[in-house]
Amino acid sequence: MSNQQWNLRESYTYDRNVIAEIRRAANTGIYRIRGWGAKRELPTLDDLVFLGASMSRYPLEGYREACGTDVVIGAENAERPVKLDIPITIAGMSFGSLSAQAKEALGRGANAAGTSTTTGDGGMTSEEREHSATLVYQYLPSRYGMNPDDLRKADAIEIVVGQGAKPGGGGMLMGQKITERVAQMRTLPEGIDQRSACRHPDWTGPDDLEIKIIELREIVDWQVPVYVKVGAARPYYDTALAVKAGADAVVVDGMQGGTAATQDVFIEHVGIPTIAAIPEAVRALKELGAHRRVKLIAAGGIRSGADVAKALALGADAVSIGTAALIAIGDNDPAYEDEYQQLGSSAGYWDDFQGGMDPAGITTQDPELSARLDPVIGGRRLANYLQVLALETQTLARACGKSHVHNLEPQDLAALTVEAAAMANVPLAGTSWIPGQS
Amino acid sequence: MSSTFDLSEVSLRELNRSLHEASSGTFRITNPRGAHAVAAGIDADIAVEVDGSVGYYCAGMHQVGSVTVNGNASTGLAENIMSGTVRITGSATMSAGATGNGGLLVIEGNAGARCGISMKGVDIVVGGNVGHMSAFMAQAGNLVVLGDADADLGDSIYEANLFVRGSVASLGTDCVEKEVRLEHIETLKRLLEAAGMSAEPGDFKRYGSARQLYNFHVDDIDAEVQQKVAK
Numbered sequence: 001m002s003n004q005q006w007n008l009r010e011s012y013t014y015d016r017n018v019i020a021e022i023r024r025a026a027n028t029g030i031y032r033i034r035g036w037g038a039k040r041e042l043p044t045l046d047d048l049v050f051l052g053a054s055m056s057r058y059p060l061e062g063y064r065e066a067c068g069t070d071v072v073i074g075a076e077n078a079e080r081p082v083k084l085d086i087p088i089t090i091a092g093m094s095f096g097s098l099s100a101q102a103k104e105a106l107g108r109g110a111n112a113a114g115t116s117t118t119t120g121d122g123g124m125t126s127e128e129r130e131h132s133a134t135l136v137y138q139y140l141p142s143r144y145g146m147n148p149d150d151l152r153k154a155d156a157i158e159i160v161v162g163q164g165a166k167p168g169g170g171g172m173l174m175g176q177k178i179t180e181r182v183a184q185m186r187t188l189p190e191g192i193d194q195r196s197a198c199r200h201p202d203w204t205g206p207d208d209l210e211i212k213i214i215e216l217r218e219i220v221d222w223q224v225p226v227y228v229k230v231g232a233a234r235p236y237y238d239t240a241l242a243v244k245a246g247a248d249a250v251v252v253d254g255m256q257g258g259t260a261a262t263q264d265v266f267i268e269h270v271g272i273p274t275i276a277a278i279p280e281a282v283r284a285l286k287e288l289g290a291h292r293r294v295k296l297i298a299a300g301g302i303r304s305g306a307d308v309a310k311a312l313a314l315g316a317d318a319v320s321i322g323t324a325a326l327i328a329i330g331d332n333d334p335a336y337e338d339e340y341q342q343l344g345s346s347a348g349y350w351d352d353f354q355g356g357m358d359p360a361g362i363t364t365q366d367p368e369l370s371a372r373l374d375p376v377i378g379g380r381r382l383a384n385y386l387q388v389l390a391l392e393t394q395t396l397a398r399a400c401g402k403s404h405v406h407n408l409e410p411q412d413l414a415a416l417t418v419e420a421a422a423m424a425n426v427p428l429a430g431t432s433w434i435p436g437q438s
Numbered sequence: 439m440s441s442t443f444d445l446s447e448v449s450l451r452e453l454n455r456s457l458h459e460a461s462s463g464t465f466r467i468t469n470p471r472g473a474h475a476v477a478a479g480i481d482a483d484i485a486v487e488v489d490g491s492v493g494y495y496c497a498g499m500h501q502v503g504s505v506t507v508n509g510n511a512s513t514g515l516a517e518n519i520m521s522g523t524v525r526i527t528g529s530a531t532m533s534a535g536a537t538g539n540g541g542l543l544v545i546e547g548n549a550g551a552r553c554g555i556s557m558k559g560v561d562i563v564v565g566g567n568v569g570h571m572s573a574f575m576a577q578a579g580n581l582v583v584l585g586d587a588d589a590d591l592g593d594s595i596y597e598a599n600l601f602v603r604g605s606v607a608s609l610g611t612d613c614v615e616k617e618v619r620l621e622h623i624e625t626l627k628r629l630l631e632a633a634g635m636s637a638e639p640g641d642f643k644r645y646g647s648a649r650q651l652y653n654f655h656v657d658d659i660d661a662e663v664q665q666k667v668a669k
Contacts, residue, residue, distance in 0.1 A: 027658060028658060142556065143537040143556060146537060148481065149501075192653060201536040201552065202513060208494070215474065218450065218479060222451070
């Protein structure tokens with residue numbers, strides 16, 4: 001190593017990312033807006049490990065013995081409950097933030113894997129209804145594109161209170177992506193920088209929400225389940241209040257959850273990590289006697305079957321993936337490295353989803369870029385990825401002796417760090433110690 | 439065909455199921471006693487009349503036909519109305535006509551806070567006053583107020599038109615008074631007539647968006663400096 005390199009000492013406080021951001025802010029006078037989710041290092045489910053079966057527990061044979069993965073949501077209240085083959089759903093992402101081809105690919109992949117997709121802030125397109133066998137219709141504060149006909153076509157309704165990337169904030173869609181069709185669906189002028197409402201216009205608290213859920217059930221004649229989605233900030237209270245309001249499922253989205261466009265300061269500094277959110281939500285469900293009756297769907301940074309299995313072991317009934325699904329269909333594809341570099345980025349770093357210039361044709365409304373994504377191929381990639389997640393989850397469940405992935409439990413886990421032990425409420429590995437508990 | 443539902447005897451579910459199954463006819467609802475979601479989700483050309491006051495979300499997501507309430511209504515009256523007509527003879531509390539996409543909502547009395555919030559094309563006529571934050575983020579449609587408007591009218595408004603005959607306590611961010619042109623007089627005449635209300639269109643002031651919030655203002659000092667250097 002040369003003397004020159006030893007002489008260069010980077011500040012921990014003012015590293016190159018910090019300096020670049022200060023310079024960017026000084027040049028533009030606007031906060032940084034970007035897509036993706038939190039990028040800084042956070043406590044994750046990687047800090048947990050499974051305690052595979054040995055003397056005291058009996059494993060299942062890894063390839064052949066049955067290990068169920070199905071989930072039913074809304075059996076208590078809905079004439080048509082949602083029935084999923086795997087406990088992994090596709091999170092809400094709008095047409096507008098994503099191209100029509102990307103939405104189609106998500107639908108095709110989810111169909112092949114026997115799971116659901118979800119609309120987003122902007123309404124339901126006929127294409128996504130057509131290509132999604134099980135489609136969850138989001139009911140958002142903006143109510144862009146909200147239409148009772150679409151509500152009746154949905155297989156479930158998800159009332160979005162918040163999302164992990166920005167609990168307390170509303171959506172954004174920059175002018176480059178407000179094309180004529182997107183503007184028409186949202187009743188907005190073309191080309192504006194759309195900032196969605198952050199709170200619902202006609203209810204202001206959990207008591208109101210209870211009545212809102214009844215109204216939605218009445219409008220669809222109690223046919224489909226109603227979910228409530230919250231960004232993980234106070235998951236214990238939010239989950240309890242969602243149950244009280246009558247939800248069939250609570251979606252808790254940790255701070256690693258992605259977004260199409262939000263202020264960087266919001267993404268990195270608001271909310272709590274998924275590993276900390278799940279146990280708090282489960283605690284609320286158990287105290288209310290609602291665990292497993294009201295389903296818990298965990299989201300935010302779910303990448304692998306290990307993440308799925310750990311979320312289930314902590315008490316979730318299913319997980320939801322967004323960023324990982326986009327990567328599966330082609331986001332940040334190294335094949336477009338030259339173009340990422342022309343845009344000042346690189347494959348693996350690209351997060352300017354708000355700009356509409358996505359070389360992979362996913363987070364864009366540009367017809368030429370969108371046409372690059374073959375929805376059939378993208379759908380197959382997603383189906384393969386979902387299959388791997390399900391197989392990995394089953395592998396870990398069988399290793400713990402479980403004949404259904406929902407039989408995974410916190411006692412199957414140990415924590416590798418004190419922080420993870422405290423957040424997940426499982427013992428530090430090699431000890432029986434859970435911080436905060438005697 | 440005319441049917442009567444006494445809500446002291448039949449359940450809300452039974453009522454709404456019957457209304458959803460109907461394709462025509464008139465329906466009278468008695469003893470609503472503040473029930474929520476009365477006549478929500480109507481999607482056929484029927485006429486519904488409610489004798490008494492209703493709770494939240496009466497005529498929610500109304501799509502066609504008419505609902506008349508002889509009384510008052512609580513939060514979210516005719517929220518997300520798509521078409522058709524909803525009328526109440528009394529007053530409405532919060533968020534009347536919220537996010538409405540089309541149709542006509544007539545409130546003969548007063549409307550509380552956030553009347554017409556995020557409206558997307560509905561026409562709302564209020565015989566009395568509207569509360570604070572009315573027409574917040576209103577995107578399209580017309581709000582006609584024969585009385586006064588409380589604070590922060592039209593905050594963060596997009597392309598909706600707000601017509602107020604009385605005083606406005608204050609305008610919200612990016613909402614300004616605008617010229618009343620002939621087309622607006624015609625709109626007012628049409629809506630007042632449809633609402634069955636008597637008022638002189640020329641007495642109304644119009645408010646709408648200054649359009650200063652439509653796009654972020656982004657500086658680029660680096661480009662400026664480079665241009666100067668190049669010169």
